[in-house]
Amino acid sequence: MLALAGAGSLTTLGLMLGAAALLGLWWQTRTRTVPGVSRHTVPLGGHHALHVVELEGRRFVVGTGPAAAPQLLTELSPSDPKPTASGVERDGG
Secondary structure, rough: EEEEEHHHHHHHHHHHHHHHHHHHHHHHHHHHOOOOOEEEEEEEOEEEEEEEEEEEEEEEEEEEOOOEEEEEEEEEOOOOOOOOOOOOOOOOO
């Protein structure tokens, strides 16, 4: 009987350690950044989204969806305003 209680504790401990390891891997992929790349995402609904990606000083708009590969839509000129959380850049006044 004591052996069964110990096995249950080990199983629980193993499951908790496994869950912690998976959580750590998930967090690492969520926070991983690539030098020189910044991304702003605008969800459109239904798993569709627009992403503004900056790479080596150039900015691109990329569209994604569930049924197709990501597609380059346009390159933004350097004078275009950078996106904000509301989608409109504020000029301070």
